[in-house]
Amino acid sequence: MDNHVFATLSAAATSLMEMNNILISVAAAGIDCKYLGSIWNTYAAYYGDGGQAKYTRFLLDEVRPELFRQITQMEQATFNNLVEELSMNGLLKNGRSILAEEQVLIFLDIVCYNNSMRQTAVKFRRGLYTVTRYFGKVLDSLIAIYPNYVKFDLDSCKQPEDIAQNPKYRAFKNALGAIDGVFIPAKVPAESQNRPARAQWKHYKRHYYLIKANQVNSAPRATGETT
Incomplete structure (x- = not known):
């Protein structure tokens, strides 16, 4: 019985020592992280990319x-x-x-x-x-x-005529322009798509169809047929 108690106490002591080592490691890691965080923004900007600006x-x-x-x-x-x-x-x-x-x-x-x-x-x-x-x-x-620095008047805020009259820009009401490379999410409403119904396609046999910008361009196969 004494040996069993002694073994249990020894195992508990070993576990406590291991836990103590883990806590010491965690505390040391926390101190390191805090130190690195304190000096992270103390350096001037540098050029670390391959081009080196x-x-x-x-x-x-x-x-x-x-x-x-x-x-x-x-x-x-x-x-x-x-x-x-x-x-x-x-x-x-x-x-x-x-x-x-x-x-x-x-x-x-x-x-x-x-x-x-x-x-x-x-x-x-x-x-x-x-x-x-x-x-x-x-x-x-x-x-x-x-x-x-800038004071606008009504004339300078008007939309340019070349944009106002251009059908491409109708979706961007009152827009003054756009910068190439800027992503603008857009989609055509279902009621405005005006695509030909599949039922109508069966009347145009032996044709290829290219659908782009709501237009259908058909080209006959090389059989002498015409559209």
């Missing part, structure tokens, strides 16, 4: 003022003041691998030259998601500060 560094550090103005459609002093104001107001901040200056340069490249986001991603050697994300951030920042 060569195009951005060229524009910011090497290019002549005249060429900078041609590329960005903005004087370098004006560009610097814009970035400074957006940063001071907390609207833009450096990311872990992309500076606030590059975020604005990406925005200007898309807006000034009507480039798609994919084209800009290739030029700056950034991912498409990164370009899309920071384009939206800069756009939101400019929307936040534009009332301080």
